[in-house]
Amino acid sequence: MTYDLTGRTAVVTGASSGIGAATARALAAAGGRVAVLARRVERIESLAKEIDGLAVPADVTDPESIATAAAAIRTELGRPDLVVANAGVMNGAPFATAEPREWSAMVDTNLTGLIHTGRAFVDDLLAAAADGGPADLVHVGSIASHEVFPGYAVYAATKAGVAALTRGLRRELGPRGVRVRAVEPGLTESELGETMLDAEGRAALEQIRREVGPIPASDVADTICWSAAAPARLNVAQLIVLPTTQG
Numbered sequence: 001m002t003y004d005l006t007g008r009t010a011v012v013t014g015a016s017s018g019i020g021a022a023t024a025r026a027l028a029a030a031g032g033r034v035a036v037l038a039r040r041v042e043r044i045e046s047l048a049k050e051i052d053g054l055a056v057p058a059d060v061t062d063p064e065s066i067a068t069a070a071a072a073i074r075t076e077l078g079r080p081d082l083v084v085a086n087a088g089v090m091n092g093a094p095f096a097t098a099e100p101r102e103w104s105a106m107v108d109t110n111l112t113g114l115i116h117t118g119r120a121f122v123d124d125l126l127a128a129a130a131d132g133g134p135a136d137l138v139h140v141g142s143i144a145s146h147e148v149f150p151g152y153a154v155y156a157a158t159k160a161g162v163a164a165l166t167r168g169l170r171r172e173l174g175p176r177g178v179r180v181r182a183v184e185p186g187l188t189e190s191e192l193g194e195t196m197l198d199a200e201g202r203a204a205l206e207q208i209r210r211e212v213g214p215i216p217a218s219d220v221a222d223t224i225c226w227s228a229a230a231p232a233r234l235n236v237a238q239l240i241v242l243p244t245t246q247g
């Protein structure tokens, strides 16, 4: 895919691995200035060095942390006009035996984290739109908001929440010029699920990945960048991106 994001100032949460890291690399390669956010500081510092970006440690579950990060980005890079709210965790386990703290981590990160992220940058996006430029708030959801797998009811619920949040914010912010979009991946190469507590769930996930063959994270990154490079009048509002073999 070809796209040009010269002049854009981008923020990517969950940029220390997987889809977020690939998106940061693609945004930078397309000419954007990029701030990379996550909790693992060494990872984001190394990535920022590689792409000549800005590493900003942040925990999206903490509104103060993300607001502080937003202020640092404004000072160092200028006003963001492209925010990729991507940070997420996935823990699968049978509902009857799952650890409640794994549910809380998913709700706090995948849904509440996106809400805090949107709030921290909404004024920047509205200002960018008012100045006539494109302004994008990209939510990384999941195909799990459409197709639910046993053991993943809570993960799916968070991603269905992301889909609803996206539609709601689109109604609110679209008329003011901000493009709000959901990019919903299927099986993608990343570290997702590696730390889930349920050993059988980890093994089952590995098997599905072996059988289906995930797409590289750079494929998802390309769709995020391509949709952001569309003319400001056009919002590619929802994208399901998955391996062809996932069906």
Ligand SMILES: NC(=O)c1ccc[n+]([C@@H]2O[C@H](COP(=O)([O-])OP(=O)(O)OC[C@H]3O[C@@H](n4cnc5c(N)ncnc54)[C@H](OP(=O)(O)O)[C@@H]3O)[C@@H](O)[C@H]2O)c1
Residues within 6 Å of the ligand: 013, 014, 015, 016, 017, 018, 019, 020, 037, 038, 039, 040, 041, 043, 058, 059, 060, 061, 086, 087, 088, 089, 090, 109, 110, 113, 140, 141, 142, 143, 184, 185, 186, 187, 188, 189, 190, 191, 192, 193, 217
């Ligand atoms: N891979 C797939 O098959 C797939 C499919 C559908 C949807 N997705 C979605 O894609 C997104 C990215 O996941 P991925 O697949 O790239 O997995 P990943 O490699 O595990 O990346 C997850 C990222 O989220 C960050 N993160 C987690 N909790 C955070 C917090 N509290 N504050 C800030 N950052 C946090 C992690 O960084 P730190 O740990 O350093 O904070 C990491 O950079 C997620 O929303 C996921 O649900 C992935």
